[in-house]
Amino acid sequence: xxxxxxxxxxxxxxxxxxxxxxxxxxxxxxxxxxxxxxxxxxxxxxxxxxxxxxxxxxxxxxxxxxxxxxxxxxxxxxxxxxxxxxxxxxxxxxxxxxxxxxxxxxxxxxxxxxxxxxxxxxxxxxxxxxxxxxxxxxxxxxxxxxxxxxxxxxxxxxxxxxxxxxxxxxxxxxxxxxxxxxxxxxxxxxxx
Numbered sequence: 001x002x003x004x005x006x007x008x009x010x011x012x013x014x015x016x017x018x019x020x021x022x023x024x025x026x027x028x029x030x031x032x033x034x035x036x037x038x039x040x041x042x043x044x045x046x047x048x049x050x051x052x053x054x055x056x057x058x059x060x061x062x063x064x065x066x067x068x069x070x071x072x073x074x075x076x077x078x079x080x081x082x083x084x085x086x087x088x089x090x091x092x093x094x095x096x097x098x099x100x101x102x103x104x105x106x107x108x109x110x111x112x113x114x115x116x117x118x119x120x121x122x123x124x125x126x127x128x129x130x131x132x133x134x135x136x137x138x139x140x141x142x143x144x145x146x147x148x149x150x151x152x153x154x155x156x157x158x159x160x161x162x163x164x165x166x167x168x169x170x171x172x173x174x175x176x177x178x179x180x181x182x183x184x185x186x187x188x189x190x191x192x
Contacts, residue, residue: 002056005030007063009089016054017078024057024122024152028175032150033060035171036118041148042066045117048142050105050135051127055082057120057150059089059098066118068097072108105135114142122152129158136165140185149183 002014005026024032036042043065049058052071062069071086073079079102090096101108105123119139123132132153139149149167151160155177162169162183171182 002026002054004056004060004063004089005033007060007065009059009063009092012063012088012092014054014056014059014085014088015081016056017075017081025175025178028152028178028180029056029060031173031175032180033064036061036148036150037064039148041118046070046115046144048072048112048114048116048119048139050108050119050121050139051123052082052100053078053122055085055098055100057122059085061118061120062089062093062096062098068099070099070101070112070116072101072103072105074102074104076102106131106138109135109138109142112142115144115147116142117144117147119143119147119149120152121149125154125157129161133161133164136160136162136167140165140167143185145185147185151181151183153179153181155179 004012045066047061047066047069049071052073055071058069058071082100086098167183168186169181169183173180
């Protein structure tokens with residue numbers, strides 16, 4: 001069972017797709033969002049949740065004060081669950097904007113407009129390094145200057161090639177088999 005941990009929708013249960021997704025554990029989400037809140041990265045932000053699965057990451061940000069969230073999920077059954085979860089969460093909020101985009105991530109990024117302030121990308125573990133790098137390169141022009149990009153992968157995965165996208169890692173944290181990399185636009189790419 002997955003639920004919203006904190007904020008206006010605290011305690012609400014979220015449906016999770018039966019297969020094909022890997023929800024971020026409550027322990028990882030709690031630590032991640034505690035750190036994001038302490039760095040003032042959530043309130044008022046435009047959030048992008050790539051490979052959304054159940055939408056738990058993006059909807060947690062919305063519950064904690066994000067201005068809007070775009071959730072991208074290619075799987076039709078999972079996208080339907082995200083839509084239901086949005087309905088559950090936004091009922092407890094008056095100023096929430098959440099949209100599901102039933103699309104492959106790279107196709108969405110090529111037509112999106114941004115800017116996004118906070119991005120979660122939690123691809124299936126079988127997404128290869130080349131596809132992950134292509135996602136990051138397509139994402140980079142959609143980021144605000146002070147954006148935070150949180151990348152979740154298996155501990156056995158190769159670290160993401162954020163440099164190819166003009167990003168730099170500023171934090172890395174391992175939780176069991178899960179690693180989170182926090183990246184931001186590199187200073188030199190902002191001055192171009």
